[in-house]
Amino acid sequence: MKDQHLISLTVNGEPHEVLAESRRTLADVLRHDLGYTGTHLGCEHGICGACTVLVDGVPARSCLMFGVQADGAEIGTVEGLADGDRLSDLQEAFSRRHGLQCGFCTPGFLMLAEAFLAENPGATREEIREAVSANLCRCTGYQGIVEAVTEVAESRRERA
Amino acid sequence: MTGHGQGWIGKSFARKEDHRLLTGRGCFVDDRPRPDALHAAFVRSPVASAARVSVDLSEVSGVDGVRAAFASGELGVSGLTALLDREEFTATSMPILATGAVRYAGEPLAIVLAEDPYAAEDGAERASVDFEARQAVTSIEEALAPGAQGVHDELAANTFLDVAPFSDDEIDDVLASAPCVVRTSLRTGRQNALPLEPRGCLAEWVDRDEQLVLHVSTQVPHQVRTAAARCLGLAERQVRVVVTDVGGGFGLKCVVGREEIAAAAAALRLRRPVKWIEDRSEGLSASFHGRQQQYDVRAAFDAGGRILALDADIRCDVGAYSVFPFTSGVEPLMASAELPGVYRVPRYRARARAVATNKAPTAPYRGVSRPQIVAVMERLMERAARELSVDPLELRRRNLIDSFPYTGINGITYDPGSYRESLDLCERRLREEGWFDSRDGDRRVGIGFACFNERTGYGTEAFAQRKMAVVPGYDISEARMDPAGWVTVTTGTSAHGQGHETTLAQIAADQLGLHPDRIKVRQGDTDLVSYGWGTFGSRSAAIGGGAVRLSASRLADKIRTVAAHLLDTEAGNVDLVDGWCRRRDNQEDGLPIAEVAEVSYLRANRLPKDVDPGLSAEAAFDVLTSGTFSNATHGVVVELDPGTGSPRILRYLVVEDCGVVINPKIVDGQVRGGVAQGIAGALYEEIGYDAEGQPTAASLMDYLVPTASEIPEIGVEHLETPCAFTETGAKGMGEGGTIGAPAAVLNAVNDALRGTGVELDALPVRPEHIHRALERNR
Numbered sequence: 001m002k003d004q005h006l007i008s009l010t011v012n013g014e015p016h017e018v019l020a021e022s023r024r025t026l027a028d029v030l031r032h033d034l035g036y037t038g039t040h041l042g043c044e045h046g047i048c049g050a051c052t053v054l055v056d057g058v059p060a061r062s063c064l065m066f067g068v069q070a071d072g073a074e075i076g077t078v079e080g081l082a083d084g085d086r087l088s089d090l091q092e093a094f095s096r097r098h099g100l101q102c103g104f105c106t107p108g109f110l111m112l113a114e115a116f117l118a119e120n121p122g123a124t125r126e127e128i129r130e131a132v133s134a135n136l137c138r139c140t141g142y143q144g145i146v147e148a149v150t151e152v153a154e155s156r157r158e159r160a
Numbered sequence: 161m162t163g164h165g166q167g168w169i170g171k172s173f174a175r176k177e178d179h180r181l182l183t184g185r186g187c188f189v190d191d192r193p194r195p196d197a198l199h200a201a202f203v204r205s206p207v208a209s210a211a212r213v214s215v216d217l218s219e220v221s222g223v224d225g226v227r228a229a230f231a232s233g234e235l236g237v238s239g240l241t242a243l244l245d246r247e248e249f250t251a252t253s254m255p256i257l258a259t260g261a262v263r264y265a266g267e268p269l270a271i272v273l274a275e276d277p278y279a280a281e282d283g284a285e286r287a288s289v290d291f292e293a294r295q296a297v298t299s300i301e302e303a304l305a306p307g308a309q310g311v312h313d314e315l316a317a318n319t320f321l322d323v324a325p326f327s328d329d330e331i332d333d334v335l336a337s338a339p340c341v342v343r344t345s346l347r348t349g350r351q352n353a354l355p356l357e358p359r360g361c362l363a364e365w366v367d368r369d370e371q372l373v374l375h376v377s378t379q380v381p382h383q384v385r386t387a388a389a390r391c392l393g394l395a396e397r398q399v400r401v402v403v404t405d406v407g408g409g410f411g412l413k414c415v416v417g418r419e420e421i422a423a424a425a426a427a428l429r430l431r432r433p434v435k436w437i438e439d440r441s442e443g444l445s446a447s448f449h450g451r452q453q454q455y456d457v458r459a460a461f462d463a464g465g466r467i468l469a470l471d472a473d474i475r476c477d478v479g480a481y482s483v484f485p486f487t488s489g490v491e492p493l494m495a496s497a498e499l500p501g502v503y504r505v506p507r508y509r510a511r512a513r514a515v516a517t518n519k520a521p522t523a524p525y526r527g528v529s530r531p532q533i534v535a536v537m538e539r540l541m542e543r544a545a546r547e548l549s550v551d552p553l554e555l556r557r558r559n560l561i562d563s564f565p566y567t568g569i570n571g572i573t574y575d576p577g578s579y580r581e582s583l584d585l586c587e588r589r590l591r592e593e594g595w596f597d598s599r600d601g602d603r604r605v606g607i608g609f610a611c612f613n614e615r616t617g618y619g620t621e622a623f624a625q626r627k628m629a630v631v632p633g634y635d636i637s638e639a640r641m642d643p644a645g646w647v648t649v650t651t652g653t654s655a656h657g658q659g660h661e662t663t664l665a666q667i668a669a670d671q672l673g674l675h676p677d678r679i680k681v682r683q684g685d686t687d688l689v690s691y692g693w694g695t696f697g698s699r700s701a702a703i704g705g706g707a708v709r710l711s712a713s714r715l716a717d718k719i720r721t722v723a724a725h726l727l728d729t730e731a732g733n734v735d736l737v738d739g740w741c742r743r744r745d746n747q748e749d750g751l752p753i754a755e756v757a758e759v760s761y762l763r764a765n766r767l768p769k770d771v772d773p774g775l776s777a778e779a780a781f782d783v784l785t786s787g788t789f790s791n792a793t794h795g796v797v798v799e800l801d802p803g804t805g806s807p808r809i810l811r812y813l814v815v816e817d818c819g820v821v822i823n824p825k826i827v828d829g830q831v832r833g834g835v836a837q838g839i840a841g842a843l844y845e846e847i848g849y850d851a852e853g854q855p856t857a858a859s860l861m862d863y864l865v866p867t868a869s870e871i872p873e874i875g876v877e878h879l880e881t882p883c884a885f886t887e888t889g890a891k892g893m894g895e896g897g898t899i900g901a902p903a904a905v906l907n908a909v910n911d912a913l914r915g916t917g918v919e920l921d922a923l924p925v926r927p928e929h930i931h932r933a934l935e936r937n938r
Contacts, residue, residue: 023278037191038184040407042356043440047860050356078184087182095178098829102657103181104188104356104407133867136860138356138408139657141832141897142868 007071011036012080020067026060027051029067030077038078038107042136049135052108053077059115078107081114089155090114093148101139108135113149121157125150166737168666168676169888172825175662176676180405187404189360189377190437197362198227200423200436201280203270203287204446208298208518208853209309210262210291215270219286225279228430229287231270232257235425237391240416242487243629249321249489252312254481254521256391256418256425262291263311263480264520265854266446271422273434296518296853300454300475303515311480311516320478320488321514325496326570328509334469338460342543346536347922348902349846350452350477353525353837354865355656357407358438359447361420363427371400374424378403379414380694381654385686386630387416387484388424403684406656410526410837412448413656414696415483444863445855449847450525452477453491453532457499459540465548465555469507472499472536476529478514479521485630486524488514493626495529497570501537502579502613502791503559508569518853524696526837527614527898534612535903539921542907553587556611565884574613575891577791578879582815583611585877586793589813595797598810599911604800604934605810606912610903613791616818616892617702617885619783632693634782637707639668639715641775643761645739645754647672647679649712652692653704654684658894659826660700664708666822667888671712672719673736674753681708698892701822702788703781706887710779718775722756725768781887788883790891792816794835794900798908805931807843807909809872816896817879820889824878827893832874834897840866841898842905843924 004019011034018033025044030036030053042050044063051062054076081088090113093099100106109132116131117123123131128149129142137145180186203215217229232255239253258267270287274280295309302308303318311318335341361376372394378384381401389396406413419436427434438447454475460468474495478488492512500508541559545552557580561568564576590596590607598605615622620633635652642648649668653660660683665676672679682688693699720734723741727734733744742750757775759766764773797811814831821827844864848856857863874897882889902923909925918933 021278031190032193035193036184037188037193038186040188040357041190041437042358042407043860045440045859045861048356048440078182082183085179087179091182094182095174098175098825100178100181101659101829101833102356102406102408103177103186104405106181107184110182129868133869136356136865136867138354138410138837138865139833140829141834141836141874142871143832143873144829146868 005068007068009070009073009075011075012077022066022068024067025063026065026067026070027062030062030075036077036079040104040107042105047136049112050105050108052111052135054111054115057115059112076111078110081110090152093152097144097148097151099140099144099148105135105137109137109145117153117156121160123153128153166670166673168669169820169822171666171823173662173666173676173823175659176665177659177661188357188407189362189375192362192375194362194433194435197433197435198273198275198430199277199280200426200434201272201277201284202268202419203272203284203289205258205262205265205267205269206289207262207291207293208265208296209294211294212260213258213262213269213289213291216288216290217270219288220272220283223279223283223286225275226283227273227275229270229272229283230426232259235422237421237425240387240391240484242482242484244487244489245627245629248323250315252314252482254418256421264518266442266520268418268422271426273426273430298517298849298851298853300477300515303517311518315516318516319513320482320516321492323492323496324511326508326510328507331469331471331507331509334507335458335460335471338468339463340461340544340547341458342540342547343458344455344536344539344543344921346455346532346539348451348453348532349924350449351525351841351845352444352449352847352863353410353412355408355410355412358440358443359413359417360437361423362433362435363424364433365428365431371398372424372428373400373402374420375402376420377406377413379409379654379656379696381684381686382652382692383485383694384416384420388421391421392425392428401686403654409656411450411524411528411696414694415448415486415523440860441858444847445858446520448483448523449479449520450522451841453529455532455536457536457540459544461544461548465544465550465558467503467505467559470500470505472496472510474510474512476514477517477519479517479519481521483521483523485628487628490524491522491529495533497572498530498615499533499536500568500570501534502561502611503537504561505569519849526834527895530614530895530899531838531841531902534610534899535906538610538903538907542910553583553609556583560611572786574789575884576881577613577789578817578881579611579791581879582791582793582817586795586813586815590795595811604802604912606798606908606910608796608798608904608906608908608911610794610900610907612900613789614698614896614899615787616698616790617783617788618697618699619703619787621784622787634780635692635704635707636689636778636780637711638776638778639711641715641757643757645757647674649679649681649708650688651681651683651704651708652689653700654694656695658695658700658830659823663701663822663826664705667705667708668712671709671716674739698894700892701888701890702886702892703783705890706781707779709887710781711777714777714779715775718777719753719756721771722760722767723751726751726759726766783885785885788885788891790816790818790893790896792896792900794904796904796908798905798912800912800930802934805927805934807930812872813875814897815877815879816893817881818893819881819883819891821878821880822888822890828876830894831876831897834895835874835901836866836871838898838901839871839905841923842902846924
């Protein structure tokens with residue numbers, strides 16, 4: 001007795017229609033129905049943040065949302081950050097500052113940081129540290145992540 | 161030997177892995193699209209201990225989407241048995257699905273296969289489990305108590321392993337007559353390594369290759385192949401294990417899980433691909449744990465503060481099963497062999513036990529027993545210093561090993577390190593920064609240190625001494641150049657975040673005179689390398705890197721031979737530099753390496769008569785001593801909140817020596833990540849169990865993983881004592897951060913509590929313990 005719903009999503013600017021069960025999470029819709037496997041699932045109960053995507057520009061745990069709740073929404077995932085093969089300033093800073101090791105938590109941190117910087121362009125290093133504490137990383141000890149986001153905040157401010 | 165001087169080793173070269181991981185193009189095991197796969201869910205035991213269990217799956221098959229379900233006995237697999245060739249060890253088998261008895265809550269009883277993971281879980285929920293519960297054994301004390309319920313019938317006194325590797329008939333006399341004897345009874349909590357990517361696999365029978373292809377999130381592809389072949393009754397050739405990106409392992413993924421074997425067996429029976437992805441509650445409660453140990457140790461010192469003798473009783477709560485291939489002996493054997501650490505210990509007695517309880521089995525979690533033994537030794541140093549009224553750092557200096565190579569009473573030969581220098585530098589930095597003065601005010605500030613070494617290159621000889629029936633150690637690499645002059649290097653090590661694609665390419669680049677971008681490192685596929693031991697125990701740079709350097713150097717030799725023929729000179733007169741073969745006696749004369757490659761494959765008529773076509777070379781490397789030893793001193797400054805007891809880390813400094821540093825950025829990242837996991841074990845994380853054997857931290861709501869708010873910035877300074885036993889001079893260093901942090905943090909907390917009459921010797925140290933200590937003193 002599957003209850004299927006036809007939903008429409010725009011992911012990184014691409015429109016999609018997909019048939020989803022009511023209980024199917026947005027993460028599974030993105031990963032398995034639409035092939036955006038860059039979004040990762042680390043805990044499926046909203047703590048680790050690896051599944052963070054942007055829903056209408058706001059960071060959300062895609063494991064805690066059902067796909068049907070995102071009907072009509074604009075979704076941003078990690079696949080949309082680079083311009084072709086050219087990395088965004090944040091992605092480059094993560095590499096330069098060694099803000100990733102195994103890379104599993106990385107998409108969630110990138111999406112979280114993008115949304116945070118858009119909302120808080122004047123954020124200090126300590127505010128950035130607090131903001132990224134929403135997500136878990138098990139490899140880096142967080143230092144490279146904090147440094148990368150801080151560096152991008154500073155350079156974006158200079159350019160603005 | 162030429163090929164030096166390219167200088168790729170030692171450079172913070174940007175990681176080759178990063179681009180795909182930053183753009184969402186990494187490929188973790190659940191990222192493989194397989195629309196035709198069945199998805200597995202497990203029916204798990206609701207109780208920790210039952211003498212008899214049965215599973216009724218009759219309601220399962222009617223669930224929408226479910227295609228099959230198997231209980232134990234219906235899968236046609238044999239269990240996993242890990243062996244030590246020791247009389248003191250009792251072997252027990254771990255069935256793939258529990259049969260007869262149940263030994264921990266969460267133990268898999270049946271596998272359900274469905275068209276999607278949601279339906280598989282629906283199906284698993286419809287299974288009904290009947291059991292005859294019995295008293296669960298939930299602690300070391302309960303397990304060792306006379307008349308305790310047996311976890312396995314065949315185990316005497318609930319003990320898998322009971323060894324006394326070091327005995328000394330006169331040690332009691334030394335302890336009785338010594339001017340100073342100090343004790344510690346240290347306990348550490350059970351932890352989960354918690355890789356962010358849970359375990360998982362995709363199993364598929366491929367007719368054309370007559371192979372079971374098992375994609376799995378593991379650190380040890382070849383050991384998974386060996387285990388799967390044995391359990392499934394296949395030849396090793398009939399199993400191919402493929403590992404792509406792995407989202408962390410930390411030791412938890414260096415043993416073989418039952419679920420992967422069950423999924424493979426189901427794929428064979430059903431002739432359909434089967435995928436299983438662990439969820440976090442399964443991971444926390446029913447995968448593998450580590451760290452739960454108890455120590456009762458006495459140390460005798462002379463009046464001058466020198467250690468006279470060490471007497472240790474070590475008990476490790478290893479849970480319900482011995483894991484393949486390391487066995488439940490890994491923690492007690494490591495602890496008892498390496499307890500003396502960086503100190504000269506003239507007399508030593510140790511007993512070490514692997515104790516069975518009704519809890520999830522343990523795997524060798526990052527650092528394996530070293531976090532505990534370092535905490536033990538560093539607590540003993542602090543206590544003795546106080547008893548003898550000597551500065552604790554001075555007391556350490558009087559005992560540190562300071563001439564190398566040094567062979568200890570434990571039979572281990574330590575290669576040269578900077579034990580004293582790292583302590584001196586760490587102390588000097590914290591003094592210069594004024595932290596010692598910060599102890600003088602009204603605030604509760606404490607400074608803690610930990611001096612330690614970490615065995616990294618455990619070669620075959622070191623593992624053979626452990627008497628494992630499956631003996632890890634060496635590694636194998638092939639270096640192959642294609643007709644266009646690009647190189648593929650294979651390795652039997654298998655990265656899960658450590659950046660091997662970059663560091664191993666740097667090693668090969670220096671040998672071949674090529675940019676690392678021209679070198680592709682391939683790993684994690686059992687069809688690529690005849691055998692390999694994967695990545696654990698910080699072995700990859702030291703041993704895997706040694707094999708890569710040798711294979712690349714042999715390939716370079718062949719390139720020079722061919723180039724010499726084409727240049728009409730001797731091989732010894734050819735240097736490989738920046739993609740060119742240059743005459744050493746005339747740097748203007750030379751030819752591109754790519755031309756040698758083209759001749760070797762496409763114009764083999766131009767080769768010298770005694771040279772075979774093709775450009776490839778294979779090499780194996782092993783560390784044929786007690787292993788390699790990196791060393792470090794950690795210094796940490798902690799402030800306790802006078803109201804809540806909550807500790808805050810004000811400064812963390814690591815001075816470390818891992819021999820030749822191949823890529824400083826990667827090394828610093830390993831140190832910092834390791835320290836973060838060490839702080840996690842010191843202050844936050846613990847898997848508790850209630851009296852019935854139910855885990856009390858089965859979600860991340862209860863298992864407190866520290867975030868960026870709790871982990872401080874971590875300063876790292878390097879000393880560099882090149883290793884005498886490896887090809888690259890590197891020693892490996894993946895675990896040191898985790899090893900040193902608990903001891904340093906515990907010492908700092910106790911230093912901050914000085915004058916309260918309270919000493920804490922259990923980890924994790926929680927604010928409530930500290931608060932109570934402060935209250936008592938109020």
